[in-house]
Amino acid sequence: MKHFAVFGTHPRLSLAEFRQISGDSTPQPLLIGSAALSEDPAWDGAVLMNRLGGTVKVGDIHDECTLDDLNAGRIVKMIERLPREDRIVFGLTVYGGTPAGKRAMERLPLEIKRELKTRGKSARWVTSENDQPLSPAAVAKLNLTTEGYDLAIFVHGTNVSIGLTTHVQDADAWSLRDYGRPVRDDENGMLPPKLARMMVNLARIPEHGTLLDPFCGSGTVMMEAALATHADMIVMSDIEATQVESARRNLNWLIERRVLREDDRARIAFATSDAKTIARHVNGKVDAIVTEGYLGPPLKGNETQAKLDKIVDDIASLWRDSLAAFHPLLKPNGRVVCVWPAMKTSHGTARVDLTQDLSRLGFRTVNPLERWDDSNAPLLYHRAGQRIMRRIVVLKRDTQS
Numbered sequence: 051m052k053h054f055a056v057f058g059t060h061p062r063l064s065l066a067e068f069r070q071i072s073g074d075s076t077p078q079p080l081l082i083g084s085a086a087l088s089e090d091p092a093w094d095g096a097v098l099m100n101r102l103g104g105t106v107k108v109g110d111i112h113d114e115c116t117l118d119d120l121n122a123g124r125i126v127k128m129i130e131r132l133p134r135e136d137r138i139v140f141g142l143t144v145y146g147g148t149p150a151g152k153r154a155m156e157r158l159p160l161e162i163k164r165e166l167k168t169r170g171k172s173a174r175w176v177t178s179e180n181d182q183p184l185s186p187a188a189v190a191k192l193n194l195t196t197e198g199y200d201l202a203i204f205v206h207g208t209n210v211s212i213g214l215t216t217h218v219q220d221a222d223a224w225s226l227r228d229y230g231r232p233v234r235d236d237e238n239g240m241l242p243p244k245l246a247r248m249m250v251n252l253a254r255i256p257e258h259g260t261l262l263d264p265f266c267g268s269g270t271v272m273m274e275a276a277l278a279t280h281a282d283m284i285v286m287s288d289i290e291a292t293q294v295e296s297a298r299r300n301l302n303w304l305i306e307r308r309v310l311r312e313d314d315r316a317r318i319a320f321a322t323s324d325a326k327t328i329a330r331h332v333n334g335k336v337d338a339i340v341t342e343g344y345l346g347p348p349l350k351g352n353e354t355q356a357k358l359d360k361i362v363d364d365i366a367s368l369w370r371d372s373l374a375a376f377h378p379l380l381k382p383n384g385r386v387v388c389v390w391p392a393m394k395t396s397h398g399t400a401r402v403d404l405t406q407d408l409s410r411l412g413f414r415t416v417n418p419l420e421r422w423d424d425s426n427a428p429l430l431y432h433r434a435g436q437r438i439m440r441r442i443v444v445l446k447r448d449t450q451s
């Protein structure tokens with residue numbers, strides 16, 4: 051059976067995450083807009099949905115045909131093979147295809163309703179605003195994965211694959227972790243939990259492994275690593291004692307709210323330290339370092355080019371010193387997943403890029419999309435209106451060094 055994944059706001063990054071948690075032999079999926087069709091024989095939708103930060107829906111493909119053969123009768127037959135509630139509630143999203151093709155399919159939901167009516171069934175078609183795919187929250191609220199149908203039609207060339215969503219991202223749980231925690235640090239920048247989760251997954255932390263976040267801030271990486279990995283030790287440190295205290299408070303809250311378990315405490319350690327001297331606080335070697343790093347001071351938007359250049363120089367210098375300190379701490383092939391910021395104001399742009407320094411420091415870049423996309427285009431995370439764009443970089447400790 052074929053399956054599908056629908057990615058969130060940053061499809062390339064989500065695909066990289068998906069690639070890293072799939073086995074290395076997983077066949078390359080077919081990309082259709084912000085979705086992917088997969089023929090992974092080991093597919094487990096529930097496990098994937100629980101694990102991934104960048105994927106909002108997963109499901110199974112139940113039928114395939116040519117565009118010419120796609121019609122309401124065919125979809126109704128497919129629905130009838132999977133009977134659910136008597137009153138049929140369905141959503142329908144088309145992925146891929148030309149704008150003209152999409153327009154031609156605009157009548158499909160009403161035709162499905164009509165077709166169902168001729169078969170004596172009442173049906174309700176649910177839509178979202180602005181022609182967007184039905185959100186995971188709406189699919190969950192209407193129980194479309196168990197009682198109704200969230201139809202997903204993927205157009206590739208002259209063919210279509212027709213699927214049904216089986217699992218959606220738990221919007222409430224993600225939102226609680228993002229907005230509900232007692233300490234949020236908008237001043238220093240705070241990783242969105244979904245991005246933290248994607249970074250954790252890009253690090254491929256082995257079972258019983260050790261993970262370090264030496265610029266932990268209020269502890270978003272800790273939260274997602276504790277939930278998504280079987281790491282035995284998660285070490286959080288920051289140069290500011292107040293930030294370490296914030297991460298501790300957030301951990302207490304996660305346990306109070308039963309997001310994490312009381313015994314998760316035993317696998318989380320805290321330290322106050324400059325990242326450059328973090329070795330003093332870590333016993334043995336770590337499997338991975340997952341960290342956002344310092345992004346520079348908050349920007350007002352009118353900083354000059356000279357000011358941006360200075361900020362970027364300072365951050366790059368901190369990274370050079372920090373990577374030198376991380377090298378002896380990492381196991382061979384251990385990964386560093388980090389953020390190199392790029393800035394834009396009304397007067398200029400600047401970006402942190404240490405590519406030229408890596409080999410001297412004993413690191414190599416990893417392309418997390420290896421074999422699926424060898425373009426090496428940067429993995430970017432950016433929200434409209436933000437002055438700082440995050441470039442997610444995956445490094446590996448060079449075994450030769």
Ligand SMILES: C[S@@+](CC[C@H](N)C(=O)[O-])C[C@H]1O[C@@H](n2cnc3c(N)ncnc32)[C@H](O)[C@@H]1O
Pocket residue numbers: 235238239240241264265266267268269270271287288289290293323324325326341342343344345368
């Ligand atoms: C962008 S914030 C990290 C936010 C964090 N990812 C979160 O989600 O809350 C960067 C952090 O780096 C810390 N920092 C700055 N310079 C540092 C250094 N030399 N060593 C360790 N931490 C440092 C700051 O105190 C700040 O908490």
